[in-house]
Amino acid sequence: SPVLKxxxxxxxxxxxxxxxxxxxxxxxxxxxYSGKIVDFPFISK
Structure with missing residues (x-):
C-alpha cells in the first residue's frame, strides 16, 4: 500500500x-513474514 507504506x-x-x-x-x-489479521477497511477515513 503506497498510503500505509x-x-x-x-x-x-x-x-x-x-x-x-x-x-x-x-x-x-x-x-x-509476520502478519496480523485485521478487518476491512485497512485505514480510517
Missing part, C-alpha cells in the same frame, strides 16, 4: 484461526 495481503484462513488481532506467519516464495 506496508504490504497488504488477502488470504483464505481456516475459521478456527481467523480471529481479528491474531498474529500469523506467512510464507511467500520460501521466506517467512
Amino acid at each position: 506496508r504490504g497488504i495481503a488477502q488470504a483464505y484462513i481456516d475459521s478456527r484461526y481467523a480471529l481479528f488481532g491474531e498474529s500469523i506467519d506467512i510464507e511467500v516464495r520460501g521466506k517467512l
